[in-house]
Amino acid sequence: MYRLALFCLILIPAVAGENLDGTWRSEGYGYVFQIDGQKLKAFQVTTRTCVDSFSANRDRTTVDGREASFRTGDGEIWFVRTGGAANRRLLHNQGSVSDIRIDRIDHLPAACDPPTPNTPVDNFDVFAQTWAENYISFDLKHADWTAIVNRNRARVNASTTPSALFDVLESMIEPFGDAHTSISAPALKRRFHGLRPGTDRVVRDLAGGNGIGEFQKNGVPQLLAVTDRAWIHGPLRHYCNDQVQFGYVNPHIGYLRILSFNGYTPQGGFEEGMVALERALDEILSDSGLQALVIDVRINFGGDDPYGIAIASRLATREYLAYTKYARADAVNHDKWTKGDPSTVRPSSRPGFRGPVVELTGPLTISAGETFTQALMGRTPHVTRIGENTQGVFSDVLGRRLPNGWFFGLPNEVYRTPEGVAFDGSGIAPNISVPVFVKADVTAGKDPAMARALEIIGARSQ
Numbered sequence: 257m258y259r260l261a262l263f264c265l266i267l268i269p270a271v272a273g274e275n276l277d278g279t280w281r282s283e284g285y286g287y288v289f290q291i292d293g294q295k296l297k298a299f300q301v302t303t304r305t306c307v308d309s310f311s312a313n314r315d316r317t318t319v320d321g322r323e324a325s326f327r328t329g330d331g332e333i334w335f336v337r338t339g340g341a342a343n344r345r346l347l348h349n350q351g352s353v354s355d356i357r358i359d360r361i362d363h364l365p366a367a368c369d370p371p372t373p374n375t376p377v378d379n380f381d382v383f384a385q386t387w388a389e390n391y392i393s394f395d396l397k398h399a400d401w402t403a404i405v406n407r408n409r410a411r412v413n414a415s416t417t418p419s420a421l422f423d424v425l426e427s428m429i430e431p432f433g434d435a436h437t438s439i440s441a442p443a444l445k446r447r448f449h450g451l452r453p454g455t456d457r458v459v460r461d462l463a464g465g466n467g468i469g470e471f472q473k474n475g476v477p478q479l480l481a482v483t484d485r486a487w488i489h490g491p492l493r494h495y496c497n498d499q500v501q502f503g504y505v506n507p508h509i510g511y512l513r514i515l516s517f518n519g520y521t522p523q524g525g526f527e528e529g530m531v532a533l534e535r536a537l538d539e540i541l542s543d544s545g546l547q548a549l550v551i552d553v554r555i556n557f558g559g560d561d562p563y564g565i566a567i568a569s570r571l572a573t574r575e576y577l578a579y580t581k582y583a584r585a586d587a588v589n590h591d592k593w594t595k596g597d598p599s600t601v602r603p604s605s606r607p608g609f610r611g612p613v614v615e616l617t618g619p620l621t622i623s624a625g626e627t628f629t630q631a632l633m634g635r636t637p638h639v640t641r642i643g644e645n646t647q648g649v650f651s652d653v654l655g656r657r658l659p660n661g662w663f664f665g666l667p668n669e670v671y672r673t674p675e676g677v678a679f680d681g682s683g684i685a686p687n688i689s690v691p692v693f694v695k696a697d698v699t700a701g702k703d704p705a706m707a708r709a710l711e712i713i714g715a716r717s718q
Contacts, residue, residue, distance in 0.1 A: 508547040541609050
């Protein structure tokens with residue numbers, strides 16, 4: 257999934273002795289939480305709508321820095337950080353690098369009593385209002401959302417069929433070409449997923465009209481084999497449920513391929529995945545003969561940002577700011593954002609590599625693959641990027657649910673460099689442009705980006 261994991265929450269710990277029971281509303285993110293003893297219940301809210309979200313039970317595990325932890329039925333951990341004020345806390349998700357600020361409120365919003373009903377018009381309104389209050393890129397996409405909503409609301413009434421409603425909702429967001437936008441209707445067996453126009457070339461070349469599933473199953477192995485046959489000496493070592501791979505171009509140049517930033521264990525848990533990643537990095541980076549490193553994220557559909565920060569810390573020679581994250585904070589004012597939440601790369605005390613690094617990127621470097629790329633931009637010595645622009649989606653996906661049981665997702669956050677630059681839409685550009693996985697090169701068994709990376713490494717070592 258492009259890092260399209262649904263955004264999970266972590267509740268911030270209460271002041272010692274104070275009770276977390278009560279109702280809390282998030283700053284941005286469109287959530288209201290009810291905590292009652294051992295139970296946490298979440299609602300997805302807008303100024304006019306309310307939909308049941310998820311429930312979680314208190315986790316008995318004691319962890320430093322957490323006053324209370326809650327576990328959902330699918331194993332997601334939410335925790336309340338220690339500290340905070342009586343009526344304000346921080347909310348955090350294990351798979352996220354940032355917190356969510358929550359404030360105590362007296363009662364549930366009126367829209368939650370009862371929640372929004374399941375009718376075609378109400379489903380349309382939940383969808384339309386959620387986008388209006390949270391989507392970050394209307395200006396970037398030159399889109400007048402009010403006009404889009406007004407034009408399409410006329411197409412929906414009490415007799416609109418589910419299939420027709422899906423068509424309407426898809427038509428509203430498909431023109432954005434945003435890889436962090438999606439709609440899923442399980443009962444209809446229909447799914448829409450956005451992608452920046454022109455960036456599906458590699459998928460089309462290897463999967464034809466059969467889509468991303470066919471590409472991942474049969475196309476990706478073909479591409480990986482081109483690099484492996486042409487450049488890798490000896491067998492690749494496989495780690496993290498085969499999502500991290502390492503080999504050698506020669507005895508002194510390593511090749512690290514990262515296919516995703518999630519799914520690092522068969523169970524898929526975040527904490528277990530971090531343990532697996534750290535062990536893999538310990539083994540990979542303990543080679544004292546390693547003199548240069550090529551990192552390949554040209555095919556990386558994303559995952560959890562903290563994994564990327566963990567890898568960057570193994571390469572860091574000094575502490576630096578990777579990026580600062582902001583979320584849409586106001587339902588009406590698109591220019592109002594939450595307080596910035598910085599992510600810092602700190603050199604790890606565990607085995608690492610401080611020498612020359614070249615990174616290979618392309619249009620299928622998506623989401624957490626891009627935040628990882630952004631986290632390497634402040635490294636010294638400089639990491640040279642070779643290939644094509646990344647996809648251009650950075651935010652955690654704000655996962656939402658409609659009253660009819662459908663799911664949809666959209667980005668509600670911006671990741672900015674220390675200089676205040678964001679790369680949404682265009683993606684992060686390479687320092688050296690080389691076409692990535694062109695059909696003629698794949699057919700000929702060539703990997704020009706890898707060849708250029710080794711030229712750069714060779715020049716630096718002279």
